[in-house]
Amino acid sequence: MKVTLKVWRQKNAKAAGAFKTYTSPELNPNMSFLEMLDVLNEELSNRGEEPIAFDHDCREGICGTCALVINGTPHGPQKGVTTCQTYMRSFKDGDQLVIEPWRAGPFPIIKDLVCDRKSFDRIQQAGGFITVRTGSAPDANSLPVPKEDSDLAMDAAQCIGCGACVAACKNASAMLFVAAKVSHLGLMPQGQPERYRRVKAMVEQMDTEGFGACTVTGSCEAVCPKQISLDFIARLNRDYAVSLLK
Numbered sequence: 399m400k401v402t403l404k405v406w407r408q409k410n411a412k413a414a415g416a417f418k419t420y421t422s423p424e425l426n427p428n429m430s431f432l433e434m435l436d437v438l439n440e441e442l443s444n445r446g447e448e449p450i451a452f453d454h455d456c457r458e459g460i461c462g463t464c465a466l467v468i469n470g471t472p473h474g475p476q477k478g479v480t481t482c483q484t485y486m487r488s489f490k491d492g493d494q495l496v497i498e499p500w501r502a503g504p505f506p507i508i509k510d511l512v513c514d515r516k517s518f519d520r521i522q523q524a525g526g527f528i529t530v531r532t533g534s535a536p537d538a539n540s541l542p543v544p545k546e547d548s549d550l551a552m553d554a555a556q557c558i559g560c561g562a563c564v565a566a567c568k569n570a571s572a573m574l575f576v577a578a579k580v581s582h583l584g585l586m587p588q589g590q591p592e593r594y595r596r597v598k599a600m601v602e603q604m605d606t607e608g609f610g611a612c613t614v615t616g617s618c619e620a621v622c623p624k625q626i627s628l629d630f631i632a633r634l635n636r637d638y639a640v641s642l643l644k
């Protein structure tokens with residue numbers, strides 16, 4: 399199969415970017431989307447052209463590094479998968495694919511399809527951790543946790559911090575990300591001592607970074623590769639309201 403690619407090219411953070419059109423080499427439909435870009439980059443290098451910069455690490459849907467908007471949708475057309483787990487068989491021979499980076503003020507573009515997501519790291523650093531001593535593994539195992547709570551905490555902990563929620567949101571809101579991080583700790587007994595300090599600090603940092611407010615459009619949940627539920631945003635709002643009374 400072959401596809402036509404309209405790729406966002408931008409030399410650096412300050413330069414103006416533009417779309418550039420490429421015809422892909424012959425592709426195997428079972429290639430991943432990133433392997434397709436690898437093949438294109440090899441061809442560009444052989445021609446003496448600058449390869450396309452894009453983020454990736456694990457290529458297994460775990461790390462949250464890959465971040466491409468494909469035909470207007472963060473992580474592409476398939477539900478519940480990352481860009482690196484998207485395969486060329488999801489497209490048809492002759493398709494035109496428009497590839498862009500995440501677009502949001504707090505995620506400035508560094509080069510081509512790579513954006514700077516350190517704003518997420520700073521939100522995490524503001525409170526996304528537990529400082530109480532939880533003891534050794536046997537101590538932790540002696541602390542009973544209701545199954546419903548541990549299941550819910552695990553659902554929230556699936557967030558890989560890719561930022562697709564922000565890229566999909568018309569307000570560039572990071573509420574789903576922050577909600578997942580606040581919830582997976584706040585649902586566990588070990589997360590209780592800092593529960594309200596944590597939510598306040600993380601929400602304040604989110605606002606400082608310039609992320610927008612949530613207007614519950616649900617676009618974040620729709621594109622989340624880990625299908626994190628909007629319900630966690632309700633939980634975040636509740637915890638934040640309580641934190642203001644403390």
Ligand code: FES
Binds near residue numbers: 454457458482
């Ligand atoms: S490269 Fe790690 S999730 Fe895609």
